[in-house]
Amino acid sequence: MDKKQENKKVFLEIVNQLRKLIKQEGIKPGEKIPSERVLSERLNVGRSSVREALRSLELLGLIETRHGGGTFLSAVHSNQLVEILASFILQENKAVEDVHIVRRMHEKEAIRVICSEQSLRSLPVWESLFMKLELENEIVRDLLLRELMIASGNRLALKIWLQLVAYSATPLKKLSTEEEKPLLQMLIKALQLGYEKEATSAYENWMHYLKNSSS
Amino acid sequence: MDKKQENKKVFLEIVNQLRKLIKQEGIKPGEKIPSERVLSERLNVGRSSVREALRSLELLGLIETRHGGGTFLSAVHSNQLVEILASFILQENKAVEDVHIVRRMHEKEAIRVICSEQSLRSLPVWESLFMKLELENEIVRDLLLRELMIASGNRLALKIWLQLVAYSATPLKKLSTEEEKPLLQMLIKALQLGYEKEATSAYENWMHYLKNSSS
DNA sequence: GCTCAAAAGTGGTCTGACCACTTTTCATTA
DNA sequence: TAATGAAAAGTGGTCAGACCACTTTTGAGC
Numbered sequence: 001m002d003k004k005q006e007n008k009k010v011f012l013e014i015v016n017q018l019r020k021l022i023k024q025e026g027i028k029p030g031e032k033i034p035s036e037r038v039l040s041e042r043l044n045v046g047r048s049s050v051r052e053a054l055r056s057l058e059l060l061g062l063i064e065t066r067h068g069g070g071t072f073l074s075a076v077h078s079n080q081l082v083e084i085l086a087s088f089i090l091q092e093n094k095a096v097e098d099v100h101i102v103r104r105m106h107e108k109e110a111i112r113v114i115c116s117e118q119s120l121r122s123l124p125v126w127e128s129l130f131m132k133l134e135l136e137n138e139i140v141r142d143l144l145l146r147e148l149m150i151a152s153g154n155r156l157a158l159k160i161w162l163q164l165v166a167y168s169a170t171p172l173k174k175l176s177t178e179e180e181k182p183l184l185q186m187l188i189k190a191l192q193l194g195y196e197k198e199a200t201s202a203y204e205n206w207m208h209y210l211k212n213s214s215s
Numbered sequence: 216m217d218k219k220q221e222n223k224k225v226f227l228e229i230v231n232q233l234r235k236l237i238k239q240e241g242i243k244p245g246e247k248i249p250s251e252r253v254l255s256e257r258l259n260v261g262r263s264s265v266r267e268a269l270r271s272l273e274l275l276g277l278i279e280t281r282h283g284g285g286t287f288l289s290a291v292h293s294n295q296l297v298e299i300l301a302s303f304i305l306q307e308n309k310a311v312e313d314v315h316i317v318r319r320m321h322e323k324e325a326i327r328v329i330c331s332e333q334s335l336r337s338l339p340v341w342e343s344l345f346m347k348l349e350l351e352n353e354i355v356r357d358l359l360l361r362e363l364m365i366a367s368g369n370r371l372a373l374k375i376w377l378q379l380v381a382y383s384a385t386p387l388k389k390l391s392t393e394e395e396k397p398l399l400q401m402l403i404k405a406l407q408l409g410y411e412k413e414a415t416s417a418y419e420n421w422m423h424y425l426k427n428s429s430s
Numbered sequence: 431g432c433t434c435a436a437a438a439g440t441g442g443t444c445t446g447a448c449c450a451c452t453t454t455t456c457a458t459t460a
Numbered sequence: 461t462a463a464t465g466a467a468a469a470g471t472g473g474t475c476a477g478a479c480c481a482c483t484t485t486t487g488a489g490c
Contacts (some may be wrong), residue, residue: 011473014272035439036441037439037440037441041474045474045475046474046476047476048473048474049474049475051263051441051442052267054446055226055267055268055271056274059227059230059271060230065440065441065442066440066441066482067440067441067442067481067482067483068441068481068482068483068484069441069442069483070441070484071440071484072333098369098371099371101371101372102372102375103370105320105372109324129288154313155313156313156314156316156317157313160317225442225443226442227445250470250471250472252471252472255444260444261444262444263442263443264443264444266473269472276483279438280472280473281472282450282451282471282473283450283452283470283472283473284451284452284453284472285452285453285471285473286471286472310478356459362461
């Protein structure tokens with residue numbers, strides 16, 4: 001009666017059956033799993049259903065398929081992935097503060113990377129932002145952070161950061177004040193000169209200012 | 216000729232086509248996407264292929280399907296995160312290096328956080344690890360990193376980190392050597408004393424050693 | 431024993447069919 | 461006219477069969 005609950009998604013049931021079967025047979029990572037036709041017969045389902053389940057597992061990186069060769073348990077990844085993804089989705093309670101922290105961590109690290117590399121420090125975008133800040137009193141704020149993340153050159157970090165931004169409550173939408181401007185200019189200048197310590201310090205001051213001014 | 220590279224996984228191509236189509240049509244989360252038969256026709260592929268792609272997306276939580284009703288973009292905003300991670304995991308050959316970099320960034324930040332907080336520095340786990348390292352020559356390596364991430368107290372960072380670990384190539388599976396031990400002890404000691412600079416420095420030396428010793 | 435072409439095995443894709451369920455349509459009825 | 465509800469259309473769920481492309485195994489001929 002209590003197990004009728006999860007009877008909905010059939011192709012998920014096949015995934016479970018598959019996992020069970022793999023455990024029973026003692027199939028180790030890197031080894032071959034039964035062919036689609038065999039699975040279809042053993043599980044009493046159509047081959048297309050088996051394939052739907054297999055493709056899902058493949059997208060998760062749990063199995064590898066070789067055209068004409070067979071299907072193999074992936075050697076690298078463990079199936080912890082699924083649990084992590086799931087728990088990620090189900091959570092979102094007190095995460096707001098954590099998101100901010102991780103976001104700032106990424107931003108600070110980007111600053112460090114840029115400072116440590118001549119070619120990144122001398123990108124024209126910094127001078128451009130500096131100018132824009134001085135002439136028009138535009139909202140350079142978000143733009144600068146974005147450029148920082150892009151310039152640091154790590155695409156994974158950038159993607160994670162973009163997600164964090166999407167999650168952030170971003171209560172910092174006001175126009176730049178006269179007080180904020182010098183903080184930003186200091187950050188950019190330190191960045192261009194490669195003064196890591198000063199840059200990160202300026203960044204922290206900036207963040208501290210934003211935090212206090214929004215309250 | 217250069218675009219033949221990614222011609223391998225066709226059902227992944229369908230996933231991309233789908234994403235493109237969703238963007239073109241401006242389909243928002245919660246809204247309905249074209250039926251399987253329509254997609255099959257518009258993308259010039261069989262319905263079963265469309266289904267394989269859809270089931271993958273469903274397993275990732277990106278879409279929801281209602282029997283007889285249709286297929287809908289998932290309304291939960293957190294699913295974008297899943298998409299990013301998933302799409303990243305799949306293609307992107309040179310992603311391995313990025314994963315390592317981001318992973319180390321998280322670890323270094325954890326060290327900084329711990330150093331800056333008395334209560335975290337004095338956790339008994341550090342002394343315990345230090346002892347374990349001296350007596351048994353156990354593989355404290357992964358354990359230490361794990362404890363670092365846990366102790367730093369950011370659950371989001373921890374989950375991201377776990378994710379990264381799962382996808383790290385982790386070629387560092389050898390037993391701890393006599394050379395590695397002092398590096399680790401130095402890190403732990405600096406950590407306990409709150410010497411941030413020394414701790415991060417020890418961490419970087421350690422990572423440098425691991426990198427070189429595995430080749 | 432070796433070589434290599436044929437056969438068998440396997441994943442990749444498409445088509446058509448049927449079922450179960452939901453949504454829409456629209457003629458009947460109150 | 462408005463409400464009802466059964467029929468029709470639309471849609472996902474599943475299966476079976478047929479090819480194709482590719483890999484692995486087999487075994488006949490050398």
